Amino acid sequence: MTTHYSFEQWLKYVNDELVEKERIHLEDHLYTCDQCLDLYVNAVAEQETMLPAISDETAFTDQIMRKISNEEVETILEVKEKKKKSFYQSSIFHYTLAAAATIFLMSTGVFQSIIQHTETIQKAEIPSKKESAAVGFVDKTFSWMYELEGSKKEEKK
Template sequence: MKHYSYDEWLSYVKDEVIGTIREEIESHLYTCDQCLEHYLQAVSEHESSLPVLSNENSFTDLVMAEVSKQKEFTESPTAVKQPVKTKKSFYQQASFHYLIAAAATLLLTFSGVFQSLATYASAVEAPQHSKEKKHTVTEGVIDKTFAWMDSLEKKEANKK
């Protein structure tokens, strides 16, 4: 990555850089923090020679008005400004999408898809009742321990 010197940034700020080099410098400025620092230093040094805005609020309003004009008008090949067509085709409108969603919902409802989904969901939610109760490992260990203790008690009782 090529870094630009402070003097190159100063000539950029003074608008002494031409076309393609200017574009290269600007694209580099977006990616390099070191060059951004040089650029900011050059701007602060050259700040006294930059034009002063008499009324900053009116300047902002003028810029925003120009931006809105650019949105409304586009440049034609004959250099005559024409309004941009803002009418969307029928399939790009929200009402078309709502209509498709409603139709799909009705189709799925009347075809029974939702009913089968509800049946499946209730089957999944219902506990599985098996004929045989399955014991956990802990229950098995406890049962064996009690059986062992019972056998020890019987042996003690037989000895007496």
């Protein structure tokens, strides 16, 4: 049976006065309990009345938007600084290395010897002519039908 949390516990949750483990339990409980969800909504509404009123909402919004845009610019600059890689981590280095290895292997004849080796393996295989089961079944069926027709013709004579 699920236990319900009190209004005071939800007030502590709203005021962020709980340890992380308790917060997780309360959050998980909210997903399944409508009664506690109502208590949580009431606790949020009560806390909302204790917040100070905003005198100039437009100026407040503009201030928040400036802070957000400044943080976005800083984040973009940080990402660009992190993206600077050394030469060994660049794609061009890896492509050049792969091309050089390919040219080296081609000039030493490694690929040619691999091709010759596979050709000898293919020639050594004995070609086997196996009839599939379906072909054998069809052949036996037709021979049985021909024998049946032949025996019917002899009976008529």
